[in-house]
Amino acid sequence: MVFTNESPPVARTPAPVRTRLDGVDIARGLAVLGMFVAHAGPAMLDPTAGGAAEFLAGLGNGHASVLFAVLAGVSLALLTGGSRPHEGSVLRRDRVRIAVRAVVLFVLGMVLTQLGAQMMVILSFYALYFLLALPFLRVRPAVLAVIAAVWTIAGPIASFFIRGAWTSADTVGGALSFTDLTSWDTAGAGFQRLLLDGAYPVLTWMPFVFAGLAVGRLDLRSTAVRLRLLISGVVLAVIGAGSSWLALNVFGGLRALEPVLANLAPIAAEIGKEPVELLQMMGFGVVPTTSPAFLLLNAPHAGTPFEITASTGAALAVLALCLFAGDRLRTLLAPLSAVGALALTVYTVQGLLLEPVLVGLSWQPWLPLLVLALGSLVFCALWRPLLGRGPLERVLHWTSTKTADLVVR
Template sequence: MTTLDPLTAAGRLPAGSPAPSAPPEPRPEPPRSRLAGVDAARGLAVIGMIVAHVAAADAAAPLWQAVNGRAAVLFGVLGGVSLALMSRVALRSGDPVSRAGLRRRVAVRAVLLAALGIGLVPISSGPMVILPVYGVEFLLVLPLLFTRARTLAWTAAVWAVAGPLLSFALRSRMEVTTLGGTIAPSDLTSFSAAGEAVVRLLLTGAYPVLTWMPFLLAGMAIGRLDLVRSAGRLIAGGLVGATLGYGGSWLAVDVLGGRQALVDAVAPVAGKLAVPADQVLELLSSSSYGTVPTTSPAWLLTATPHSGSPFDVVGAGGVAVAVLGVCLLAARGVPWLLAPLGATGALALTLYCGHIAALALVQDTAAIGPWPVTAMFVAGAVLAASGWRSLAGRGPLEALLHTASARTGGAR
């Protein structure tokens, strides 16, 4: 059955004449389901970091071990996704004015994140603040804001291997006396202190830019995709990355003889402490402070959380990508189930800073226990985020970043 064009049916055009071509429809805005999935994944990242910080006294617990290191990596990947989503309109238009404005917006956000993180360090009672590192990374990716997804993905993949190797080579020639840390206000009091802080941010700290950049780059590559349709591919790709990272480390250490090299590396320390070398190795393999030791190249074969080894970067990055895919898939099927997580993720910056400040006020958790306190922190964060989101929209710190960066970049 042939359906006539309305103009032909009305007799305004001869029958059989081609109908005038309709103007192209504007490309629709990104569907809300995609944003809900991203927000839910960000909510999981925030909750994971709360668990890692508040329940640190019970580091042997399976849940703590599951989130340790991986929650921060998920947050880093999602930071890259957010940057890619911000740049979509300017990327499609190709307008140099829009692109320049977006770069200014990102630069302002970077500076504010770094400043906020530096101000948060003095009140932190233990958690190592990651915000200054995010600020530096945002500045470093400014030239890549409009790079194609494939280029970003390949850059992230190469960096995931080359970054840890370069870090090991550089630190092997340095005398590193402190573990972890980022940058504090006291580091800005002299040129020498500032120089040491820069080295800490880039190379030797808790979240060294040299080994954390692949997460942001991978997130930017993912953000270039049609996220609604790519959920399954992200889950599969993430599982492949997790298998390569953690499975590859197990193969290298426990099957191909890497463990003996590690035992030999810790033998001098074990001798001084008068404890078995295997016990020292198990302790060092439970978690790290941002880098692997440089006493032996065999440390690069481990996948210790927060170690920045190639296997840790690939494995933790794979887990983050898979979690994002699961959240995107769930947002399509059961969006109502993700509403509390989505609200939590929408206020991620406020909740991250708020839980560090609140944790500093908690003097003694021993009488209650780390997990009841953790449950109260998580419940408080989710409830506060849900209430604030429904009543006021953006979180207070999110609104500050948006307003400051939008005015600078010429956006609303």
């Protein structure tokens, strides 16, 4: 979530003209709406809701945050030259800008967590993704894709065994707040959440960023590239979801999880779900370490190889469709594109307003979602053509640009 979307300038020109890829903003706007579904959707307020509420929850839960992570990698690539990566002092300046943005996002994420935002705040995790991506900005797309693929398998397995030998359930889920820095023990636990077992841990989420960085190094204005991206995304989604289904239903994964499913059966019956459905609704960033069979799940926020593969594929397919839509439906989708361009502002305001909106409007399960979604679309559609960058986007751009001006000569 670099919250920028600048296409590559012509290499080494004195004053490159930068234009935005509307499709990337549209995809980011969809991710924002998907987060609203995950945080304030009718299925979240009423777990027994079915029909359209359940369908929307399936689209938004887990997928919105993954789409953000993939788009973060795409935006990092676009910011640093796109298909023509920057070199020399220009690249050094880019790295400073990204590092400064990471610091701002890290602090902002801690602020939202400290204020008790009623969501799993992702900003501090994103800051670490950006910093870890800095050494890879000149790596070729094919190599980045291989890194993402290897990390997709190795990261979750390493996380499973490290957590099984070292961590406790006390740190699972959540993010970092200022309170965590009041002692060495709490600081250690806080950073453990960021790296290993929090809501969006670095160890299992970096493949999304590497995949996005590889995609952003391609010519995203090319129809052929977009078609390959769409097909690759669909194939990955089918492989991830299909392989998980086979592993669970054909090769004995569900049998290994029978004790867990038996314990969940009474609760599942109360809300009209199957035990395995309930199990797949309980992700907080990582799976339990009590059985290796948990690594076979493809569920939101599970952090398994199957979930990472399927979610990456879905994100790539959505991005490809949005790139096509951005060319053909630019005017119609302008409000959604504006939400994507002001994503940091919208995300932060959502964190501050989510609790009062949920408390005040929960008497109608669809109302919180409609208020957040329509309010964001109207606000951003009015702000962007009149004032350009959003308030927090201006802060991010100004601080990173001025710091780069001072540091890189």
